[in-house]
Amino acid sequence: MKIGIVGLGLIGGSLAIDLRSQGHQIFGISRKEITCKIALERKIVDLASTNSNILNETEIVFVCTPIKAIAPTIEQIIPHLHSQTIITDVGSVKQPVVETCSQLWANFVGGHPMAGTAESGIEAAQSNLFVDASYVFTPDKNTSPEAVERLKAIALSLNAVPYICDAKIHDRAVSWISHLPVMVSTSLITSCLSDEPEILQLAKQLASSGFRDTSRVGGGNPELGIMMAKYNRAELLRSLVKYRQSLDKVITLIEAENWDNLEQILQTNQQARPKFLN
Template identity: 45%
Template sequence: MVPARLEGPIGIVGLGLIGGSLGLDLQARGMEVLALVHRQATAERARQRRLATHVSLDPAILRGCALVVLALPLDRLLAPEPALVQAIPAEAVVTDVGSVKAPVLECWTPLHPRFVAGHPMAGTAAAGVEAGQPGLFRGRPWVLTPDPPTDPAALDQVVSLAAAVEARCLVCPAAEHDRAVALISHLPVLVSAALLQGVDDAARRQGGGIPELVRALASSGFADTSRVGGGNPELGTLMARCNREALQDALAAYRRSLEQLERHLAQENWSALQEELRDCQQLRPGFL
């Protein structure tokens, strides 16, 4: 897919991790970025950090934009303010960055004729106006989930947006996206959270100096496996709420794998356990 010429100015609604990082990268490439935020303190800090060319609390800032990126949390994306919808030019391309696509398509397709559902797969544990950083999207997947009514020219513009920040553009159906991210993005959040809870609970039950000792001994392995479980709780809850069925299926598959490993341990079947771990060693590179 060859990117078309990216047209501006570009509007960004929300200057958290994704919106702020996008604003930094687009400005570095000479694009004019017009940003809409909903708190005065956010606007002031965003101006100080130069996350956009112009920052406003007034939706009217979007009226001259050729492309508008809705960098909003899922709850606000799925219940957009009427003033926001009305301020977006009818001819503008509109895309989002939400981590669940089917409900977003269902909501926004009737609201705007040039909507393209998207999901840049990039992130850190940081959130809010301080989180934006340059180069966040470089080499990362940017998934687009067009449906039959999607305007092909609008799709081309969002492909160009992804290319402008050096992301890898992927196109797939919304339902497949949601089931895939339930497995590789949403499931790890709950698994990581369960690890943190389980370790803390087990250490407390054992008592003595164990609760303090496990914290003193925790190193890079525990940090890696617990990172997403210790992330933004609002984001994690929204992902689960908006992708509940796919996430339940993913948890069931994980539970089956965990029970199999538990059986090997209980039966002292070390050869079977080693074979399972060898299979995992071979599986992992394909996911990275």
């Protein structure tokens, strides 16, 4: 199969590596010549260019750009595509993307592979990034079932776990398990930085696995955090308010020295957490 990858960063590059290893012919598009050069040198793609005309024979195109660039990118590549080409994206917010892009291209299917690292760029691209990761597709009422099945098959070939759901439901769910944690983690780091220099210095020296785990997503790519907040604003605010209410409850229990009720919350969470970890 001839597959286009527009945006050769961590996700796009990693998709290219795995799909090319399966025998697909990969056509990569990047804004930067140096990225194209690296992708070719590392044999991540078969052909790379800053010009979208190399996509004219592709059957499927993955748009792996930041969320704000997805729709403009699709508008840019449309003149070079066959009418039956399937376009999908990898953005972490789906409803606004699907609403806009499905109007631009009838054969568009919203997608979100839930995998990544703290690194970014073509240099961070790696094989097997999607193994055991959830890969969500968010068709609307006009989406071709055949297009969804073809993308589902690709997800399975990556050893990912495909899910099909409504875009709005996706956005509410990821606000809890992806977008809220980024904001909570960011707030944790910001709070630490507000303490006195002597305390902060010691905290940095003592920080271990607990701080590493809870601060990781807050120390990631700032652009991704902004895109989550901007494009999933309503659902993120909803989850943040509920989180604040839970935090206020914990504060009240500690102030009142209500250790029994606090223990009940901790026990409930201890039992609930494994169910969130696939």
